[in-house]
Amino acid sequence: MASSLSTVTRHKLQKESELRVEVGWESSIRLQVIDGTAEIFGTELPPQFKLTFTAGLKFAIFTWDGATVEIEGSAEAYVADETPMVSYVNVHAILEQRRVRARDAAASTTTTLPSTMNADAALQPQGPRVIVVGPSDSGKSSLTRMLLGWAARQDWKPTFVDLDIGQGSVTIPGTLAATPIEMPIDPVEGIPLEVPLVYFYGHVNPSANTDSYRALVKELARMLEIQFAANAEARAAGMVINTMGWVEGVGFELLLHGIESFNADVILVLGQEKLYSMLRDKFKTKPGVDIVKLHKSGGVVARSSKFRQRMRNVKTREYFYGLSNDLSPHAASVNFTDVQVFRIGGGPQAPRSALPIGAEPTADPTRVVPVTISHDLLHSVLAVSYAAEPDQLLTSNVAGFIYVTEIDIARKRLSYVAPCPGPLPNNLLLAGSLLWVE
Numbered sequence: 491m492a493s494s495l496s497t498v499t500r501h502k503l504q505k506e507s508e509l510r511v512e513v514g515w516e517s518s519i520r521l522q523v524i525d526g527t528a529e530i531f532g533t534e535l536p537p538q539f540k541l542t543f544t545a546g547l548k549f550a551i552f553t554w555d556g557a558t559v560e561i562e563g564s565a566e567a568y569v570a571d572e573t574p575m576v577s578y579v580n581v582h583a584i585l586e587q588r589r590v591r592a593r594d595a596a597a598s599t600t601t602t603l604p605s606t607m608n609a610d611a612a613l614q615p616q617g618p619r620v621i622v623v624g625p626s627d628s629g630k631s632s633l634t635r636m637l638l639g640w641a642a643r644q645d646w647k648p649t650f651v652d653l654d655i656g657q658g659s660v661t662i663p664g665t666l667a668a669t670p671i672e673m674p675i676d677p678v679e680g681i682p683l684e685v686p687l688v689y690f691y692g693h694v695n696p697s698a699n700t701d702s703y704r705a706l707v708k709e710l711a712r713m714l715e716i717q718f719a720a721n722a723e724a725r726a727a728g729m730v731i732n733t734m735g736w737v738e739g740v741g742f743e744l745l746l747h748g749i750e751s752f753n754a755d756v757i758l759v760l761g762q763e764k765l766y767s768m769l770r771d772k773f774k775t776k777p778g779v780d781i782v783k784l785h786k787s788g789g790v791v792a793r794s795s796k797f798r799q800r801m802r803n804v805k806t807r808e809y810f811y812g813l814s815n816d817l818s819p820h821a822a823s824v825n826f827t828d829v830q831v832f833r834i835g836g837g838p839q840a841p842r843s844a845l846p847i848g849a850e851p852t853a854d855p856t857r858v859v860p861v862t863i864s865h866d867l868l869h870s871v872l873a874v875s876y877a878a879e880p881d882q883l884l885t886s887n888v889a890g891f892i893y894v895t896e897i898d899i900a901r902k903r904l905s906y907v908a909p910c911p912g913p914l915p916n917n918l919l920l921a922g923s924l925l926w927v928e
């Protein structure tokens with residue numbers, strides 16, 4: 491039975507049960523494990539230590555052997571003893587065997603090859619490449635976290651790939667990203683930002699420009715392939731890929747494109763029979779791809795579009811201000827001539843003169859188009875690209891993001907806020923449809 495908590499409440503959890511918590515929007519809560527052991531999405535909680543969970547968060551504290559958990563503050567919370575966790579951890583055990591096999595095989599390849607010879611990258615021993623798929627609110631991100639967390643607890647550094655542009659769990663929404671996970675993901679702080687490879691798609695809706703989305707997925711996969719070829723440890727640990735909840739029509743095509751681009755060999759399907767059978771049909775002639783159907787947890791909470799919008803704002807705010815307002819973003823301004831802003835898509839594909847008579851030029855969705863700086867850019871989130879030339883902007887990764895706070899047309903100056911001081915690392919900026927108002 492759900493209870494509304496406003497003060498301190500203790501919950502005794504039996505083995506293999508979980509406490510499902512929804513923090514209210516009014517304030518954060520403090521939570522600690524009083525005795526026993528418990529984890530949040532694969533990350534073990536430190537005993538006797540108060541952790542703060544911010545307003546709006548929804549999560550489960552799971553225990554394998556039993557625990558007592560105390561919550562201070564206002565939250566909806568209830569205990570559930572029916573969870574799919576055992577099936578999830580069984581998947582982890584199989585992935586673990588594959589990682590060990592890849593590591594052992596890599597070790598014997600290096601000892602048997604002459605030192606001057608490199609094994610063909612495609613033939614090198616390879617750990618599991620897992621892709622988690624399912625409709626919206628099926629628990630994909632949570633399962634991804636668990637699999638990464640359990641692997642990291644066994645000293646692997648698996649690569650987390652996030653293709654879900656709606657949430658932006660690595661940096662901000664509207665991005666695709668990959669990062670090695672060296673330790674279980676902190677349930678409060680999230681993913682550390684040290685070495686992520688981030689690409690800016692610029693929209694939270696994949697249908698805004700599916701061609702550019704595909705181009706970015708391909709490029710991210712290509713970059714990881716290069717990294718894996720040079721790093722046997724990362725290759726053996728493999729990757730866990732989180733996807734978006736769009737699984738019908740073009741969404742399904744994009745899923746297939748993701749699976750093929752990353753050469754995924756384990757597809758975990760959460761909570762939808764139809765998607766499972768469509769994938770099984772697609773891959774029945776392809777040996778070496780395992781498709782596994784898993785139950786969705788009864789704890790997964792459906793989130794409205796308003797809630798998602800709110801969480802996106804929280805995520806963007808966190809990027810600039812830190813989780814608990816502990817970062818001081820840096821306000822600065824530049825002359826219009828100091829920066830060049832572009833967007834992807836638009837503009838004619840070919841000049842009318844080059845087209846057959848009567849044909850209308852269509853917009854090229856992957857074309858890099860210059861943007862004239864105007865009031866239209868006010869409140870935009872812009873990516874600072876690593877591209878050396880504008881024509882590389884489509885597939886270059888990004889250094890970070892700024893948001894535009896003022897456009898002074900008379901003085902031709904653009905004011906912005908960046909997460910750190912100092913000049914921008916590049917003057918090539920990329921705009922999408924992402925806006926943010928403090």
Ligand SMILES: Nc1ncnc2c1ncn2[C@@H]1O[C@H](COP(=O)(O)OP(=O)(O)OP(=O)(O)O)[C@@H](O)[C@H]1O
Nearest residue numbers: 548549550626627628629630631632735789790791
């Ligand atoms: N067992 C659980 N108990 C309580 N809350 C949960 C549980 N599992 C997941 N949640 C919460 O439910 C929400 C949806 O889960 P999650 O983000 O994993 O789904 P998703 O399939 O990745 O969603 P989408 O792709 O639509 O964004 C999240 O807020 C998550 O923290």
